[in-house]
Amino acid sequence: MKIGVLASQGAFAEHIAALQQLGVETLPVRLLEELTGLDGLIIPGGESTSISSLMLGYNLMDEIRSLAKNGLPMFGTCAGMILLAKRVSDLSVEPIGVMEITVKRNAFGRQKDSFEAKLPIPVLGEKPFPGIFIRAPLIEHGNSGVEILARLADGTSVAARQEKLLASAFHPELTNDLRLHQYFLDIVAGRQ
């Protein structure tokens, strides 16, 4: 199994480290040719405007969009979730736009409002997941076919799955909890 991690900008090294701990071959992806032969792709946290303009500059956008439509499993965290969403409010950039979700950027406010919260994620078992939200987005709406995997105590949706596409508003790559990465690998392997 070979998983690519989009390495245009952001916390890609943290995702690579998490995947390596799970014993998976990983590849940082910056150029078009690095997208061939992957079993899955992670789009990391970072600045969505910055990542988007670097993807456009090196023609990655169309290829990633078509790979997603053809069933390549993808996992987007924070900025990655924004880029996977079909509809994004307050977006000055072009998203990949393959998940039937509406996402609001910087939904909780500026950095002073960034927070940690223990999140119940039923598909990962009973133990709450350490949610790290940094200038995080939220999911305003998911169309049919989208399963909401996690909500904050006030009901706000912060993680979702649509077939082989997975998205979280928080950063599992900044924790030592590998369960969400493992869940993604299970999707890739067809076990989930």
Add this chain to the structure above:
Amino acid sequence: METGTWKVKTGLAQMLKGGVIMDVVNAEQAKIAQEAGACAVMALERVPADIRAAGGVARMADPTIIEAIMETVSIPVMAKCRIGHFVESQVLEALGVDFIDESEVLTPADETHHIWKHDFKVPFVCGCRDLGEALRRIREGAAMIRTKGEAGSGNIVEAVRHMRAVMGSIRKLVDTSQEELMTQAKEMGAPFELVAEIHTTGKLPVVNFAAGGVATPADAALMMQLGADGVFVGSGIFKSSNPEVRAKAIVKATTHFQDPKIIAEVSKNLGEAMPGLDIKQIPTEELLASRGW
């Protein structure tokens, strides 16, 4: 829900990695920076080259400028306060900036003490010339470190010196035996627990950017190859003849820092870089890097 934790402070710095943070003095420049792919902007009243030329006391920017920039862009907005001026940083926190740079580019307010940055919910970045200075700032609460370089000089030599000093000392600490760590901590003037941590992990506990003298795409890639996690560009963009094109080129060179063909490609037809200064010709008392300890 807990805000202002060490994890969310250092986490924001991690999200900036592989990116370029650009100095801007108004909303229009901030927009250009965002469109070029900057991962954050630094809101200032004057870029360092102009601060250097103007002389006198350089202070925190007018809040009107900072607010105008915050309203214009959706990427994180940083702002500078003077070294030791904890009221300027209180003001910046109240304005809602995303990161504060306790910066030697402004005239220090305290020549002996830096700000105790753990008192704040907003994260801080601080400059350093070597590993000891980096670890002192981190222990005071800096969630991100950058080289000091020599701001406004357009000359990369000091940033290279500082990055090599930090990375070289880290490599040395990894090879140091346990009983020598305390001596190392004493010699560097660094907190022992952080020295011991680096001995084990082989890396800084926070993100480390390059700053002070980056003027070209190749400068940015040089700093990345020397081990920087990302790059600050101060005067280098808006003091050049074609800021839009140069900004985009530096962003691309920072991502593709290991790919000389791409660096060559983006280095073409950039127009004039900012005028540079020979560090030896800057009078000692005007060197910004020697401010702070």
